[in-house]
Ligand code: SF4
């Protein structure tokens with residue numbers, strides 16, 4: 001009968017039991033960012049006026065803005081972190097952040113597997129949306 005200790009899988013299993021983990025223990029151990037890393041895009045719903053400039057200039061088409069519905073959305077996995085939208089936003093509503101994102105719990109991910117970090121939708125609170133709409137309308141009236 002073959003010696004089980006000579007079987008590659010048995011040897012590997014025993015070795016794994018006593019060796020260090022091959023990966024970091026994320027999220028308790030988070031790898032520091034590389035120097036020069038741009039990070040991920042952060043959006044401030046309070047200052048955005050839904051001008052759509054960021055969506056038009058995004059080379060990856062990662063941003064969706066609906067001016068009428070007052071919603072702003074980004075697909076984080078499509079974003080290439082080029083920073084163009086940050087540069088063109090006159091309201092300074094967009095910034096690049098190197099702070100690590102929170103890990104989402106099973107309850108947050110939802111039944112369809114939709115992750116908040118994958119596609120994020122933002123919409124202003126009704127009062128803020130109404131005020132922003134009035135300001136935009138007044139500005140468009142003054143310009144026209
Ligand atoms: S984030 Fe900036 S550029 Fe994009 S819609 Fe809002 S105000 Fe306009």
Ligand code: SF4
Nearest residue numbers: 058079080082083085
């Ligand atoms: S950082 Fe670049 S790719 Fe990402 S949303 Fe902004 S413009 Fe698009």
